[in-house]
Amino acid sequence: MKNAKYAVYNSFMSEKKPHTLPPSVIYCFFALGIISAIAFRAIIVFQRLEPSWVRPVWYVGVIGYMIFFLYRYYISEKRKNAIEKFQLIDKVKANACLTDEDREVVVYLLSSLRKSPENINYFIIFLLSVLAIVIDIF
Numbered sequence: 001m002k003n004a005k006y007a008v009y010n011s012f013m014s015e016k017k018p019h020t021l022p023p024s025v026i027y028c029f030f031a032l033g034i035i036s037a038i039a040f041r042a043i044i045v046f047q048r049l050e051p052s053w054v055r056p057v058w059y060v061g062v063i064g065y066m067i068f069f070l071y072r073y074y075i076s077e078k079r080k081n082a083i084e085k086f087q088l089i090d091k092v093k094a095n096a097c098l099t100d101e102d103r104e105v106v107v108y109l110l111s112s113l114r115k116s117p118e119n120i121n122y123f124i125i126f127l128l129s130v131l132a133i134v135i136d137i138f
Helices: 002-013 023-049 051-085 088-093 100-115 118-137
Strands: none
Touching: 023 051, 023 118, 051 088, 051 100, 088 100
């Protein structure tokens, strides 16, 4: 099954080298993740202030997270597949010389990690969760 998965990916990748997405796309999905996180934490507030808003806000959170996590899945698969296709782990373990194409893929992987605001997203979600708990307790 794993080989079939990479065969499909390899046929796609043979036409196109992995590359990072434009910052506008990255930050659009970042914003979607934050909006979804806010929506879920805001449910606590809406339960007290305006219960009729709980359900719509919940849908915003769920649908937003569905899209956001599908995007994150795509990015994760893209990175893993690039590592697999170019056998980067094996080459590094064997201290083998990397080709120019291998180096381009390594630059893509490192750039992708550096450009991703996922660590900020995780921290904001943590802070929003703490805030939601505090609001609920008091």
